[in-house]
Amino acid sequence: MGSASLNHETFRELTGVLLDPDSTPGDTFTAANRLHVLLDEATRISAADDAKEPTHLPTGTALSPVDAGRCLLDLARTRAYLLGLTAAIEDLRTRCGDRPVHVLYAGCGPFATLALPLTTRFAPDTLRFTLLDVHAASIQSVQRLVDQLELAPYVQHMVQADAAAWTAPANPVVDILLVETMQRALTNEPQVAVTRNLLRQLSDDTVLVPARITLRACLANPSAEVDPADPRRDRVELGTLFELSAATARAADAFKPTTVTLPRAPAAGEHLVIATAVEVHGNHALGDYDSGITFPHIVTDTPPLEAGIRLAFTYDQNLPGLRVDRAHTA
Template sequence: MDTAVPNPNTQITFMPEDNSSEQQYSYHPSLLASLNQQLRTSLKTPAKISAGEWPERITNVFSESVCQVINDSPALPVFQQCFQELTGFYCSLDIPAPLRQRQFINKNGLVMSPDYAIRTVLDSQRVGAFWQALSNILPQYAERECHLVYPACGPFAPLLLPVLHFLREQQQLPEKLEVTLIDIHPAAAQSLQALVEVTQLDSVVQVLCQDACDYRAEHGSVDILLVEAMQHGLSREGHLNICQHFAPLLAEDALLLPEKVSVRAVLTQAEDEFPTEPRAEGEKNTRRIDIGPVLELSRDTLRQLDLLRLDDGSELIRCLQVKIPEDLDTSVEHILLLTTEIQVHQDLSLPEYASGITHPLPDLSVCIGFEPRNPQPGDLLIKPGDSILFYYRKQGLPGFLPVYVEPV
């Protein structure tokens, strides 16, 4: 197979920005401390590899990794090898470190730095589930046109690009497939374009550098929407906002991947959920108290979301209401957890704790049956028998906002 070396003069499509866009993309200094700590860990400089070697190295690791995922149940080393090769290629592009490490908040949520986003490849169950799904889905479009859009895809588009290369090698890549990759971060877009070229997928794939929620296309023109832009508890990033934006662009029979994101509220005690000694594999916390669903996000529910616009211009989505059990034992302190399960496609799913994005998210602002020892602004004091209505905050750092419901 012929190989291609990335062209350093390649033009990436940048969309025009108005004044508000320029302000919206400015660096935000007050990001979460945990994320900052991750970003302080600089990437190790890989061994020197010539530009001409990268096409074979990347295509080989794509082929081997996807093949193992489809045919076996691969261990983490498969993804570690993929991560190492992609990281070496990424570092070879000489993208300035301040740009690679830049992170900010725009109107739709947190935009992570590419230096952080590249770690997605190591989330083996998440990546593997999408590879399995897409390797089954895409060959079904052999006889028809298909426009796949992957917004907020990061510097590697890790859920898709390896599968595209693998299917092409297997001569199963649909002839009429068009792929649009979108990322707002210039460093991510530069990495994407180089990766698309080194795998010779540039005849199929277009790279756009813009906010995914500014993407414009004809209604009904998107056949597959692949979007995974969230952290645990459907928080911080713009996943829901992106899905909402693309809803009218989806064709009548379009696929949304993942197919369903389900968030529920449970009560538990911290020592039960997060024991000092790790649980055995598959062992669950049996002392949880499930208090009900909060939100289900799917193709069917997208257009039924109850949007509330406030006077200050911010937007909330009204979600579901839950009730605290009246007989809750208040002699111990319970915490509220938001749990997430993700149905990627059909029977391919990510249950709790299977991936970083399905770890439960505690909301420590909700104090149920006790007063906090160190009160904070925004604390919500709740008694047994009270009801909580959840709203989803769309601006800033998206996430769920629990609100006390006055009894009728």
């Protein structure tokens, strides 16, 4: 499979595997790794001096361009987003009539991994991207790919800016806001601040991708969960803590604390865990262990976890992440 350098044919062939819902895990693995090598060679991103360090922003840390490029290899994630975004674009084609569907992609990284593959499925008069990243090295890298693969007709704008503070131009209208600046449990990266800043500037019918990110608390024994036969793998579900959707991104009171009661102290090997679920679009979704972004997150900074304690979880978008405190009695 593939040839020595990145050209239209290899790009179409390899992205075709990622975009085919029937591709086997083995074929997907081979195609994604081959594509990553070719994209890296074409952009020379891993050799760039300014591509290895993350950037600390007021609302979280932006992954370095080299690490952002490696996100392509988080296979279930990449496929769920590519297939979900394809479905969202198809849903909007009728609404948009003769004009292209315009996708604002915040956090595009050095390869615009969730955007450029879709140029093999849609003609430029039906699809446009605005590509945004805080790292200059990533924007330069995407520009190289756009030039090499002759994809300029698909690009509305390329912007280097902090998406949590950037002001979107009023025109052209954004139809889909795609944000992939997240890690598990919505920690570290500024997904919430970016989504809120951008969506609140856009019209009410803008489609948000991913449509919903849900954080739930539970007591879980992560080492038992890897064995389907282990009787200690049953979780104690404690409830939903936070949800990021178009509705909550627009809400003024999105950061109210949520209180849960611990029915018992954790057993040996058990932890207070935040589970992350991502609904990308339609039935394209990611759950526990599917991806790095939905891996269970063990919470360590808590009050003592005694039976009956009431815990208040508050999402803090400047942390970013959930804070856990002892709830004040009502």
